[in-house]
Amino acid sequence: MAEQLRTLADDRALLGRTSTAERVSDILRSRIADGYFPPGARLPEDDIGGALGVSRNTLREAFRLLTHERLLVHELNRGVFVRVLAVEDVEDIYRTRRLVECAVVRGLGRPPYALDGLAAAVEQGRRAADQGDWKDLGTANIHFHRELVALAGSERTDELMRSVFAELRLAFHVVDDPQRLHEPYFTRNRQLLRALEAGDLDGAERMLAVYLDDSLEKVVEVYRRRVGEEG
Known part of the structure; x- marks a missing residue:
């Protein structure tokens, strides 16, 4: 403390x-x-x-x-x-993320997009991965998705997702295996950035949906086991 x-x-x-x-x-x-x-x-x-x-x-x-x-x-x-989240909370967080983040990508319109924040988060993740700093890699991952949501240019959406991402971090703490949890998604963040740079919104949305479904499955699998162990 x-x-x-x-x-x-x-x-x-x-x-x-x-x-x-x-x-x-x-x-x-x-x-x-x-x-x-x-x-x-x-x-x-x-x-x-x-x-x-x-x-x-x-x-x-x-x-x-x-x-x-x-x-x-x-x-x-x-x-x-x-707060210590229940498994159902984690599942609901990911449902909300899928609805909001995919909708943001779908509604971006014509390029170019303001991707500097996404690029900075990817670079932060690269440095953290190179240094083996898995906690900072997790922070970079959260920053990437915050910047993705910010592309909507909506203060209400930003406010909603600030608390959702904070709750998500609580789930990551319980999983407590940051290398396994975040390292694969650093590569996916970079791929998403490239798709958006190319203006491929359909490809980016499909990639993001699979990304979030895979992350949900992995997080819930470990989270359920850890919560059961603690109970």
């Missing part, structure tokens, strides 16, 4: 002088999505509020917002914890 608190202290500059619960929730959501707070982790009010320099009421409102997004749970007399 000490490392996580130091990181949050670095995030205080993002709050500015008029910090709000929404800004605090944005920071915590990002940190959950980037893997700083794993499923089941308790989030101590005093420590996190002190690291961010916010009041207890502001932090509690941020916790409430993230509980509404299904990222946190409040346990009576115990505190606030990062």
Whole structure:
């Protein structure tokens, strides 16, 4: 927890002088999505509020917002914890991803597309794979799909998928085999980028649908076993 608190202290500059619960929730959501707070982790009010320099009421409102997004749970007399997903949650996350991400690709229209963000995520993944940094490769994979969704140019879609991707990261933590989980999809991300660069939307959508179906099957297989072991 000490490392996580130091990181949050670095995030205080993002709050500015008029910090709000929404800004605090944005920071915590990002940190959950980037893997700083794993499923089941308790989030101590005093420590996190002190690291961010916010009041207890502001932090509690941020916790409430993230509980509404299904990222946190409040346990009576115990505190606030990062949520541990059920298998059904994981399946629903992938259904949502397939609906949204494939629709984004299908609706892109005529090229050229603003693919710099996708290209940067692929490069981040390449560096992580070369260094054997599987956690960072997972982060790069999430960034790739965020950038893919951003191609829709829709703030509502971005907001919806921010919490979906944060939930997805919770599932990845339980699977806890980042090399097996993410390494094959780095190559697929690069292939998707090439298809979009070529303006092949039909090919990109088919590739993405298979990609997500394969990922769902792999994640659920391991997740079901791990949750069963812990139960």
